[in-house]
Each structure stands twice: as C-alpha cells, then as structure tokens.
Amino acid sequence: MNGFADKPSTSAHDRQPVTRRQFLESGSALAVGAALSGAAASAGAEPRKGEMQYRRFGATGLTVSEIGLGCASGLKSQTLGPFLFDRYREQLPAIVDRLFERGGNFVATSQSYHDTEEILGRALKGRRKDAIIFTATGKDKAKDVVAACELSLKNFQTDYIDCYFSHGDWRDGFYEAAQSLKQQGKIRFIGMSCHVPAKHRPHVEAGEVDFIFQPYNYMALAKWTEKIDLPGIEELFALCKQQDVGVICMKPMTGHFIPNWAKETSEPKVAQLMQELRQFGSENLYQAFLMWVLKNPNVCCAAVGMTTPHEVVENCAAVGKKLTALHYRLLDLYAAAATRDYxxxxxxxxxxxxxxxxxxxxxxxxxxxxxxxxxxxxxxxxxxxxxxxxxxxxxxxxxxxxxxxxxxxxxxxxxxxxxxxx
Ligand code: SF4
Ligand code: SF4
Known part of the structure; x- marks a missing residue:
C-alpha cells in the first residue's frame, strides 16, 4: 500500500525563502515597462493617502477597503527561519501603520497564526474604532469556541470582534457559539473560510453567514485547467451577491511561488518569467494579481499577506488601476509556469x-x-x-x-x- 519511503527532506527545498523585497533587490527590477505602451506604474509611485477605494461588505453595514492585511505569514512556528519570522513579527506594526496610512481599514488573522492577534492588538491601540478586525478559530465544540473568542478579545484588547469566522471549514459547534457571542455583542458578524465553493454554498443559502473567505485568483481561470471552467467560484460569488453576503478573497496571489522560483530557473518557463520580471519589474505581476481579483464586482475585498511595509505600498498601488497588456502577459507567463504545480x-x-x-x-x-x-x-x-x-x-x-x-x-x-x- 505504501508507495513512499520515510526520509528526511532534500536540501533543495530546505533553502531559506527570500522575501519579495529581497527578490526585488536581487534582480534588476527596473521599470523599463513604463516606457512601453500600457505599462503599469512602478512600485516607486507611492499612492497618496486617500487613494484607497472601498466597497460595501454585504448586508453588514461595514465598508471595507479593497485591500487589507492577511496574516497567514504568521503561521505559528518560526518556519520562515528565525531571522525572517522574527523580522516579520517585528515589522507587523509598521505594516499595519503603512496600510492604514494608505487607507486600508481591516486586518484578518486567526488564533492559529502564532501571536499575530496580540501583535495586531498592540498595533491597533488608539485606533480601534477605525479598524475592522477579522479573526477565526478552528475549534469544533461550542464551549471551546467561546473560550477561543474570549482569548481573541483579550489578545486584541477589545470588547468586540467585528467579523468572527470558522477557520477552514464549517462547524456546527462554532455556529452555536457564534450566535450566542453575537447576542452578547462580543462579535458583530459570523462567517466561514474554506477552499471549496460547494462547502460555502449551503451556509450562504441558509443565511447562516454574513461573509465568506474564499480563495480566488487568476489561476482559477478555465484556460489553465483545460477541463472545466471556474470550479463553482463565480456561481458562489453571484449567490453571495444575491444573498447580500460579504465576499473576502484569500490567496489572491496564488501560492507566493516567485521568491523560490528566483533561485530555481532551470525550468524554461520559470526562467522566461523571471527574465520578464527583471525586465519589467515584478511589482507589475503582484499588482496584476490584485487588479484581476478586484475587477470582479462581486468581490468586496482581498486579504493580502504582506511581510514588509514596502509590499503594502506596492499592493495598494494596484487599487483603482486597470489591467494592461503587460499585466496580462505577466499573469499568463506566471500561470503557464505554475499551473501544473498549483x-x-x-x-x-x-x-x-x-x-x-x-x-x-x-x-x-x-x-x-x-x-x-x-x-x-x-x-x-x-x-x-x-x-x-x-x-x-x-x-x-x-x-x-x-x-x-x-x-x-x-x-x-x-x-x-x-x-x-x-
Ligand atoms: S491518492 Fe490518488 S493515486 Fe493515491 S490511492 Fe488515492 S486516488 Fe489513488
Ligand atoms: S489535486 Fe487537483 S483536483 Fe485535487 S484538490 Fe488539487 S487541484 Fe483539485
């Protein structure tokens, strides 16, 4: 039955990942593209405060910035390597500062993402009323969900969580507890996150959720799958629109392949992509991912993992911009290289x-x-x-x-x- 042997990891994948910034610095990420027809703005073109755009978040009455902070980079062990992980945690307050300077108004994390709730709680001190907090638990039993929520309130130094969700799937125990927590005013809105659209559907149809977290990115397009169209995502989003349920997208940039690919360019498609990114500026690709997600009117916002303040600036520069031929070219190169691996x-x-x-x-x-x-x-x-x-x-x-x-x-x-x- 077992086709696989237990063995330690190979050295090829044990190499340290690099951050996007390090990657940019390692290449000649010149804004040559700016000289070309339809080229996008370079990362250096920092948007002024107030350029952020906002969308209605379903029937919640909340208005969310198109881009907010996702915190999966704070998964709970020091797996970025001690240096990068500690640096991420140290930079998180500055990342929040930069995001709010740029008009961002929400942070999204989970209790399972190391101590990000506590770090965010400290970072949001003094501006709680300006921030929308999303956080989650993966607990099954109602009493455990209540305890998890109490801990989240303490971590965030707040009396209420705006948007509380069941992390990674639906759980009846979560819903039982969440309804009670909502009545007590400890949470305002109930949601769920899941990778499978079909698992969201019954809870949207039943009116149990105020919002959903769904992965959504350029790689969901049928042209990369060859067999089927978007696997139920567009239909789910249309249903959410009809039911007035908020849609927040996760994994808008797929799986953050680029920094690792930068070191492994023997694969011809990867090598071609890396060459183009160095020529035109890799920020154009990251912004293109976001522009593509945000052009969908049924999407309310994207939770974006950002590990440096510089990335906040890069990503916020995507707001309000339209995809150009260059963006589509970079997206297609990326997708062609990634589709069999993602x-x-x-x-x-x-x-x-x-x-x-x-x-x-x-x-x-x-x-x-x-x-x-x-x-x-x-x-x-x-x-x-x-x-x-x-x-x-x-x-x-x-x-x-x-x-x-x-x-x-x-x-x-x-x-x-x-x-x-x-
Ligand atoms: S994982 Fe795939 S190959 Fe392995 S037993 Fe299941 S269906 Fe077969
Ligand atoms: S292996 Fe293919 S079918 Fe299975 S979850 Fe991944 S993308 Fe979907």
Whole structure:
C-alpha cells in the first residue's frame, strides 16, 4: 500500500525563502515597462493617502477597503527561519501603520497564526474604532469556541470582534457559539473560510453567514485547467451577491511561488518569467494579481499577506488601476509556469480516491513548506493527519490524476510532500 519511503527532506527545498523585497533587490527590477505602451506604474509611485477605494461588505453595514492585511505569514512556528519570522513579527506594526496610512481599514488573522492577534492588538491601540478586525478559530465544540473568542478579545484588547469566522471549514459547534457571542455583542458578524465553493454554498443559502473567505485568483481561470471552467467560484460569488453576503478573497496571489522560483530557473518557463520580471519589474505581476481579483464586482475585498511595509505600498498601488497588456502577459507567463504545480484545493479528486487520502490537505502543506517557507508548521500539520489518510495510504492507482481538472501529477506531488514533511 505504501508507495513512499520515510526520509528526511532534500536540501533543495530546505533553502531559506527570500522575501519579495529581497527578490526585488536581487534582480534588476527596473521599470523599463513604463516606457512601453500600457505599462503599469512602478512600485516607486507611492499612492497618496486617500487613494484607497472601498466597497460595501454585504448586508453588514461595514465598508471595507479593497485591500487589507492577511496574516497567514504568521503561521505559528518560526518556519520562515528565525531571522525572517522574527523580522516579520517585528515589522507587523509598521505594516499595519503603512496600510492604514494608505487607507486600508481591516486586518484578518486567526488564533492559529502564532501571536499575530496580540501583535495586531498592540498595533491597533488608539485606533480601534477605525479598524475592522477579522479573526477565526478552528475549534469544533461550542464551549471551546467561546473560550477561543474570549482569548481573541483579550489578545486584541477589545470588547468586540467585528467579523468572527470558522477557520477552514464549517462547524456546527462554532455556529452555536457564534450566535450566542453575537447576542452578547462580543462579535458583530459570523462567517466561514474554506477552499471549496460547494462547502460555502449551503451556509450562504441558509443565511447562516454574513461573509465568506474564499480563495480566488487568476489561476482559477478555465484556460489553465483545460477541463472545466471556474470550479463553482463565480456561481458562489453571484449567490453571495444575491444573498447580500460579504465576499473576502484569500490567496489572491496564488501560492507566493516567485521568491523560490528566483533561485530555481532551470525550468524554461520559470526562467522566461523571471527574465520578464527583471525586465519589467515584478511589482507589475503582484499588482496584476490584485487588479484581476478586484475587477470582479462581486468581490468586496482581498486579504493580502504582506511581510514588509514596502509590499503594502506596492499592493495598494494596484487599487483603482486597470489591467494592461503587460499585466496580462505577466499573469499568463506566471500561470503557464505554475499551473501544473498549483493545487487549487478544489477537492474534485477526493471522491475518486479508494483510500481516502487527504490529497488537498497534503498538497496544501506541501505549498506551506515549499512556497511559503513555513516548514515546521507544514510538518506539524502533516503529522496531525490520521495515519490512514496521509500519503503512506496511497496505492498509486492514479485515479486522482484522472479526476484532477488541473492536470496535476498528484501521485508524484504526494510522494514529494511525504518526503518533505516527515
Ligand atoms: S493515486 Fe490518488 S486516488 Fe489513488 S490511492 Fe493515491 S491518492 Fe488515492
Ligand atoms: S489535486 Fe487537483 S483536483 Fe485535487 S484538490 Fe488539487 S487541484 Fe483539485
């Protein structure tokens, strides 16, 4: 049954990830594109305060900035490496400052993201009324959810959480507790996050959620999947619009492949992309990801992982801008290089597996390890999977590859994930 051997990770993927800023500094990220027709603004063109745009957040009565801060970079172990992780935590208050200077008005985290709630709570001191706080718990039982919420209130030094959500899936115990917490005024609105549109639908239809977190990015387009159109995402967003449920997008920039790719340019498509990014400026690609997400009128906002104040400036520069031919070119180059490696976590393959292997979770942990650099977290999550659902349970029958609409070499990726994560 077990097609994979337990072995330590290979050195190729143990190399430290670099931040976007380091990547920019390592290349000749010149704004040559500005001289070309339709080229985008360079990162140096800092928007003035007040250039942020805002959208209505469903029926909540909240008005959210189009871009806010997502905090998955604060996954709970020092897996960016001690230097980068500590630097991220040290920079978080400055990142919040820069975001609010640029007109951003929300932060989104989870209690499972290390001590980000506490750091954000300190950073928001004195401007609580100007901030919209999203935070989450993955607890199942109602009493545990209540305890988690009380801790979040303490961490944020506040009396109420604006938007409280069930992290990663729906849980009835969460909903039971959240309704009570809402009645007590400890939370204002109830939501959920999940990677699978079909899992959001029943809770939107039932009127149980005020908002949803859904991954959404350029890689969801049918042109990269070859088999099916957007896997239910657009329909879900239209339903949310109809039901007046807020839509906040996560993973707007896919899986943060670029810094690692910068070091691995032997793959021709990656090499071509890297060459173009150095020529035209990689900020154009990051901004293009955001412009593409924000051009959807059914999207309210994007939660963007940002690890330096400079990235805040880069990302906020995307607000109000229109995609140009250069942007589409960079997006297409990126997608062509990434499409066979990027698991959309759609779970389409899961019913086909005779052994119940947790395919989407395993490939997500692989992404945490390889692309985010969250190595210890990824290993911890993988170790927490039931033994009969990890990659050892795979018999290599290949049924998941036939089912995957994105053409991923799932079996090989599971094998690689196992070798990295044990
Ligand atoms: S190849 Fe895919 S479908 Fe077959 S056992 Fe392995 S994970 Fe399951
Ligand atoms: S392997 Fe393919 S089908 Fe399975 S979750 Fe990932 S993208 Fe979806």
């Amino acid at each position: 698991c959309r976590m759609c779970e389409t393959c899961m019913p086909s597996c005779p052994h119940g292997v947790a395919i989407a979770d395993i490939l997500r942990f692989r992404m945490y390890y390889k692309n985010y650099g969250h190595r210890a977290d990824a290993r911890e999550y993988y170790a927490a999977l039931p033994a009969d659902r990890n990659a050892r349970a795979c018999s290599r029958c290949g049924k998941c590859e036939q089912a995957c609409p994105n053409g991923l070499a799932v079996v090989e990726k599971l094998r690689e994930a196992h070798s990295l994560l044990v």
